[in-house]
Amino acid sequence: xxxxxxxxxxxxxxxxxxxxxxxxxxxxxxxxxxxxxxxxxxxxxxxxxxxxxxxxxxxxxxxxxxxxxxxxxxxxxxxxxxxxxxxxxxxxxxxxxxxxxxxxxxxxxxxxxxxxxxxxxxxxxxxxxxxxxxxxxxxxxxxxxxxxxxxxxxxxxxxxxxxxxxxxxxxxxxxxxxxxxxxxxxxxxxxxxxxxxxxxxxxxxxxxxxxxxxxxxxxxxxxxxxxxxxxxxxxxxxxxxxxxxxxxxxxxxxxxxxxxxxxxxxxxxxxxxxx
Numbered sequence: 001x002x003x004x005x006x007x008x009x010x011x012x013x014x015x016x017x018x019x020x021x022x023x024x025x026x027x028x029x030x031x032x033x034x035x036x037x038x039x040x041x042x043x044x045x046x047x048x049x050x051x052x053x054x055x056x057x058x059x060x061x062x063x064x065x066x067x068x069x070x071x072x073x074x075x076x077x078x079x080x081x082x083x084x085x086x087x088x089x090x091x092x093x094x095x096x097x098x099x100x101x102x103x104x105x106x107x108x109x110x111x112x113x114x115x116x117x118x119x120x121x122x123x124x125x126x127x128x129x130x131x132x133x134x135x136x137x138x139x140x141x142x143x144x145x146x147x148x149x150x151x152x153x154x155x156x157x158x159x160x161x162x163x164x165x166x167x168x169x170x171x172x173x174x175x176x177x178x179x180x181x182x183x184x185x186x187x188x189x190x191x192x193x194x195x196x197x198x199x200x201x202x203x204x205x206x207x208x209x210x211x212x213x214x215x216x217x218x219x220x221x222x223x224x225x226x227x228x229x230x231x232x233x234x235x236x237x238x239x240x241x242x243x244x245x246x247x248x249x250x251x252x253x254x255x256x257x258x259x260x261x262x263x264x265x266x267x268x269x270x271x272x273x274x275x
Contacts, residue, residue, distance in 0.1 A: 013061035031153035152256035164196035208269035219250030
């Protein structure tokens with residue numbers, strides 16, 4: 001682990017949208033600044049993700065000063081969305097969690113998103129990540145919260161484990177789908193310089209000067225089979241994960257992290273395992 005480094009940093013300003021690579025990021029208690037503070041909801045208030053709408057992978061969201069986003073997508077003129085003023089919230093269903101969120105103020109924004117996805121959706125913002133949504137109590141410490149991420153503030157993956165997985169895919173019946181890029185797994189932080197699957201044994205790490213608790217392995221879903229450049233789906237990596245990477249009834253790749261402090265992480269930072 002002496003050579004383990006932070007290879008890349010990624011945020012997803014709108015949940016399920018294209019990832020945005022950064023050279024550095026501020027770590028907040030609920031995740032990286034700018035990560036998944038916005039999401040789309042359907043007409044019933046449920047979060048819309050790539051699970052049911054793979055075309056969201058084609059939506060790019062650029063971070064704007066103050067927390068707003070600039071949305072772009074193939075065939076659509078870009079649109080800027082400022083953070084809405086404090087006001088009426090709407091109930092938002094994030095899997096098992098009910099979260100209050102503030103809709104974007106410009107109705108044209110909702111129309112833009114709905115037209116691209118060919119589905120009635122609304123764009124909402126998480127105004128208070130410190131209080132709105134606690135981390136799953138089965139794996140949380142008191143007071144830990146999360147944004148619109150699936151369940152935890154950050155997701156970590158390693159290049160060595162992806163290489164090992166791709167080697168397994170290359171020997172399997174769907175070899176033609178590999179090798180897969182890391183963006184299939186939508187991580188926040190990617191670490192290089194480890195042994196394959198080393199992260200399975202971590203309980204606490206430090207990236208640069210920021211410490212993190214390793215909460216649990218990340219269970220994977222159909223999103224990992226979605227080509228993030230085309231939105232088309234295949235069979236991998238779920239087929240191979242099902243053969244080689246099962247834990248507690250889940251197909252696992254990567255580890256969920258919870259920050260133990262604030263700070264800034266930067267590409268190239270040393271990654272140290274302390275438990």
